[in-house]
Amino acid sequence: MKSLGILSAGLVFAAALGTVASGDDHVDPAVMKAVKARQAQMQLYAFNLGQLGAMAKGEVDYDAGAASAAAGNLAKLTSLNGRAVWLPGSDDATLGEDVTAALPAIWEEGSEIGDKAKALSMAAAEMESAAGDGLDALRGAIGDVGKSCGGCHEDYRRSDD
Amino acid sequence: MKSLGILSAGLVFAAALGTVASGDDHVDPAVMKAVKARQAQMQLYAFNLGQLGAMAKGEVDYDAGAASAAAGNLAKLTSLNGRAVWLPGSDDATLGEDVTAALPAIWEEGSEIGDKAKALSMAAAEMESAAGDGLDALRGAIGDVGKSCGGCHEDYRRSDD
Numbered sequence: 001m002k003s004l005g006i007l008s009a010g011l012v013f014a015a016a017l018g019t020v021a022s023g024d025d026h027v028d029p030a031v032m033k034a035v036k037a038r039q040a041q042m043q044l045y046a047f048n049l050g051q052l053g054a055m056a057k058g059e060v061d062y063d064a065g066a067a068s069a070a071a072g073n074l075a076k077l078t079s080l081n082g083r084a085v086w087l088p089g090s091d092d093a094t095l096g097e098d099v100t101a102a103l104p105a106i107w108e109e110g111s112e113i114g115d116k117a118k119a120l121s122m123a124a125a126e127m128e129s130a131a132g133d134g135l136d137a138l139r140g141a142i143g144d145v146g147k148s149c150g151g152c153h154e155d156y157r158r159s160d161d
Numbered sequence: 162m163k164s165l166g167i168l169s170a171g172l173v174f175a176a177a178l179g180t181v182a183s184g185d186d187h188v189d190p191a192v193m194k195a196v197k198a199r200q201a202q203m204q205l206y207a208f209n210l211g212q213l214g215a216m217a218k219g220e221v222d223y224d225a226g227a228a229s230a231a232a233g234n235l236a237k238l239t240s241l242n243g244r245a246v247w248l249p250g251s252d253d254a255t256l257g258e259d260v261t262a263a264l265p266a267i268w269e270e271g272s273e274i275g276d277k278a279k280a281l282s283m284a285a286a287e288m289e290s291a292a293g294d295g296l297d298a299l300r301g302a303i304g305d306v307g308k309s310c311g312g313c314h315e316d317y318r319r320s321d322d
Contacts, residue, residue: 037208040201047198051245069242076237081230084212 024099031090035100038085041077048074049145052127055135056142062135071124071131071138074145078124082117092158101158113156120148185260192251196261199246202238209235210306213288216296217303223296232285232292232299235306239285243278253319262319274317281309 024032051070054060091104106113123144130141153159185193212231215221252265267274284305291302314320 033208033211037205040204040208043201044198044205047194047201047246050194066245069244073241076241080234080237083230084208084227 024096027095027099031087031095032099034085034087035090035095035102038082038102039100041080041085044077045074045149048077049142049149052131052138052142052145056139062138064132064134067138068128068132071128071141075121075124075128078117078121086113097158101160103156103158106156111156113152116148116152116156119151120145123148185257188256188260192248192256193260195246195248196251196256196263199243199263200261202241202246205238206235206310209238210303210310213292213299213303213306217300223299225293225295228299229289229293232289232302236282236285236289239278239282247274258319262321264317264319267317272317274313277309277313277317280312281306284309 027035048070052067052074055062055067086102086106088107090100091102091106092100093104105111123141127138127141127145130137188196209231213228213235216223216228247263247267249268251261252263252267253261254265266272284302288299288302288306291298
């Protein structure tokens with residue numbers, strides 16, 4: 001049982017991280033944890049894409065190693081299995097707009113969310129192949145990554161504009 | 162330039178996520194973003210390990226598909242390239258204890274952080290192989306994952322106990 005003791009320490013840590021949010025007292029803690037996890041995943045998408053975008057825009061010098069690292073990370077992150085974080089009933093209409101911007105359409109009949117996710121993951125794989133091959137190759141691949149982010153956000157994320 | 166426009170929209174989103182934290186006005190925004198990104202990564206470790214731990218402890222029924230998904234995610238997450246998030250100078254002595262619990266020892270001469278990270282990644286790979294093979298196999302693999310979390314936290318994360 002020693003291993004479970006160590007694990008428990010890890011879970012206490014996890015629980016502590018899960019309570020950072022506020023204004024969500026009405027949400028089932030397990031659902032809230034899933035929402036926070038997918039938001040963390042989006043944050044890591046943005047972080048790694050941000051590294052690549054800064055090079056594409058010339059804000060930082062191109063670095064093949066750093067570009068490959070960021071693109072490799074993005075490829076892994078966009079291929080994570082999402083079943084535990086995209087729980088049915090975790091949309092903004094159910095949980096509240098202060099908790100999530102995920103639209104109910106994600107889970108509705110005819111949702112193309114699976115195709116959108118696959119498009120992102122494929123664009124990230126292309127980026128992973130290209131990122132180390134010079135700035136032009138990186139620039140050539142980044143458009144499809146951005147488009148696949150936007151392609152999903154347009155239909156499935158609430159816009160507050 | 163259209164693709165960069167789409168990318169910019171993504172980066173605005175990233176920037177918005179990066180401003181959630183408070184009490185860190187004194188920290189370089191680029192460093193803060195890196196700290197937040199590694200904290201998001203830890204949160205995803207904990208989320209996925211939490212799914213496996215709940216099964217190991219019998220809190221939820223064993224489900225081979227869910228276990229494999231969580232373990233596969235953990236294997237990918239623990240093999241992300243960390244160079245952009247573990248920036249030198251992003252320790253708790255430099256940034257403040259309210260910002261991070263990462264100890265300066267991570268970056269000091271003789272640091273074993275690389276070996277610790279590799280141990281976690283290897284334990285997660287073992288878990289990925291085992292998780293779908295039944296509850297006993299999952300239980301057999303989870304101890305090493307927990308130990309490798311703890312092995313790094315003991316030496317390199319500030320304890321507030």
